[in-house]
Amino acid sequence: MARKLLIRATVFLGGFGFVAGSVLFALAYFTVDIPDPNAYVNSQSTIIQYSNGEEIGRVGTQNRQIVPLAKIPLNVRHAVLAAEDKNFYSNKAFSVTGILRAVVNNLRGGSLQGGSTITQQYAKTAFLTPSRTIQRKIKELVISIKLENQLSKDQIFESYLNTIYFGRGSYGVMTASQQYFNRNVDQLTNAQAAVIASILRSPGLYDPAFKEGNAERLANRFEYVKNNMVEAGWLSKEDAAKMKLPTVAPRSTSGQLSGPKGHVIEAVQKELAKLGFSQDQLLVGGLVIKTTLDQKAQQSAVDAVNKFYPSNAPKDLRIGLVAIRPGTGEILALYGGRDYLERQLNDATQSITQAGSTFKPFALVAALEQGIPLTSMWNGDSPQTFDDAGKPYEVSNYGNEGWGQINLSFATKHSVNTVFVPLGIKVGPDKVVDVARRAGIPESVAMMPTPSIVLGTSSPHVIDVANAYATFAAQGIKSKPFLVSQVLGSNKGVLYEATPQTQEAFSKEVMADLTYALKGTITGGTGAAALALGRPAAGKTGTSQSNASAWFSAYTPQIAASVSFFRDNATQSLNGIGGMTSLTGGSFPARIWTQFMKGALKGEPIMDFPAPSNIGGLDPVVMTSGGKQTPKP
Secondary structure: OHHHHHHHHHHHHHHHOHHHHHHHHHHHHHHOOOOOHHHHHOOOOEEEEOOOOOEEEEEOOOEEOOOOHHHOOHHHHHHHHHHHOOOOOOOOOOOHHHHHHHHHHHHOOOOOOOOOOHHHHHHHHHHOOOOOOHHHHHHHHHHHHHHHHHOOHHHHHHHHHOOOEEEOOEEOHHHHHHHHHOOOHHHOOHHHHHHHHHHOOOHHHHOOOOOOOHHHHHHHHHHHHHHHHHHOOOOOHHHHHHOOOOOOOOOOOOOOOOOOHHHHHHHHHHHHHHOOOOHHHHHHOOOEEEEOOOHHHHHHHHHHHHHHOOOOOOOOEEEEEEEEOOOOOEEEEEEOOOOOOOOOOOOOOOOOOOOHHHHHHHHHHHHHHOOOOOOOEEEOOOOEEEEEOOEEEEEOOHHHOOOOEEEHHHHHHOOOHHHHHHHHHHHOHHHHHHHHHHHOOOOOOOOOOOHHHHHOOOOOOHHHHHHHHHHHHOOOEEEOOEOEEEEEOOOOOEEEEOOOOEEEOOOHHHHHHHHHHHHHHHHHOOOHHHHHHOOOOEEEEEEOHHHOEEEEEEEOOOOEEEEEEEEOOOOOOOOOHHHOOOOOOOOHHHHHHHHHHHHHOOOOOOOOOOOOOOOOOOOOEEEOOOOOEEEOO
């Protein structure tokens, strides 16, 4: 058969020189190898899923879902054959008359085009560039001949139906059905199948939503396809007469990466790259990526930000949110920005801003580890001046409020700067840094062991702070945050399975006292907005110098989450946003955190924290300026 096709092809190539054409074709036939058909057809989009298996989005150069021929209804197959090549099952690999017409046109200076069989279209689409040259056309013929020799007609047709471009970013009949009629291919009516078949010839000319005049062209093409189906015996005249042009779904203007979802998909891709998966694997590998993201929690994060996004906010306002499961490191929700297509920087994992008072718990942990109890008494007057390596360091409380003698628990509840700075000095700024590292603040975040460290002068990512608080929630067990839980290959084989990476960072006794103190922030302190959650929670507000950033980081036994507000200019104040004279961590960030937690924990059991350990005893002691502890009278 191949020899006969070779002779026929040699004859018609006489249009540009019998001898030269014969040699050129023969050379091409013996030097051009047919690529692996599956390498292209099975290059499906990578699907990214929530932890429950529901789809988040897709990654890949082409939006395609492979469907076996047996699952593509006959009405769809017949419509495509009627539109493109109704004699496909009886004809040869290529159309001689079509090729001759194309060659003559090329010799006259036109582009190389002409009637192609389905086999030729598949060869051109799957294995060749779109260039219109004689050389490319010869390769198309060679590959078409070899395809016919190696594959059955059904195999070629199946590959074609899963390969051909239908417009609207869809490749193959399944995604085309979803794009044009919002249903799967096995749900298409005869009329809808005829429309799909009509459009594939040239989506730019027949998609009625693409440009003016397309609707009329589609109507004519629709009639052409119907008539061919009747002529081939695939459709009765009576049924054809009843077939009316169906309504086509409007074009979607949003892309796979639009909105907050784009930040999630991009973050997943970055993690996959670190795990050793190449971009090529993601684009054409047909992988299934199961993430740690909880669908309910993720939706709740987006809804919470939308609900409490300040009105008339400046364009450079940034909000980041990350939620982590304590004890495992699974990222349950991630909000990196309103629209990835507008701004590619992820405000949950890439942007940085001063952490403010969310760093105070690190000093509190260091103190508890050194036996300094929550009952210890401190001077909360404002302002006060402290020694910073021989230099005076003046510290004021928020609003310059003076509190007098207060215990450490009270100072935590009201975020008293003039208590936490001397506390940090007493335990040692280097110890505060050490606690922060052990809790989960990575080495990439610069932290200077100075008295100001407790006030959050360092600039971590939101995910860093969320992870540190997840360590607190897990009673001292630090975990490495991760998004990807499992990767399945195109054959559903497991290519990767995540294993939580954990280690004990702090004792349960220290964590119990820390949590007891942080509960007070919510029950009667700066984070009172979180009382609306209606279940036990512990956390800390954070507002940096000049209100340049505002945080609320807190946790329940099941989830730890951090919310941060900031602007592109790290020194520009948030004041005035949302009509607030002073935007603090206890305002919008705490409201968003609370709203998020309500949705994320809906239906989950209410759990409480362990009772405090009362490290250092219950008797109050007074901390003097010299660092000595004396019993309170």
